Amino acid sequence: MKKIQKIFQYAYIVFAVLFIYDAITKWSEDRNGAFISLALSALAVFMFFFRKRFSRKFDDHNKS
Structure with a gap:
C-alpha cells in the first residue's frame, strides 16, 4: 500500500x-489554453507537496 502511494x-x-510541456506548445497559438495548462501544472505541484507532507505526518503519527 505504501509503495502505491509513493508512485x-x-x-x-x-x-x-506534461502540463508545462503542453503550455509551452500552446503558448503561441492559444494563450488561454496555455494558462489553463500552467494552472493545472501548479495544482499538480501543490498536490505533490501536500501528499508528501500528509504522508510524512501520517507515518510519524503511526510511529508514536
Missing part, C-alpha cells in the same frame, strides 16, 4: 511536467 505521489510531478 501516485510522484505521478503528480510527471503530470506537472
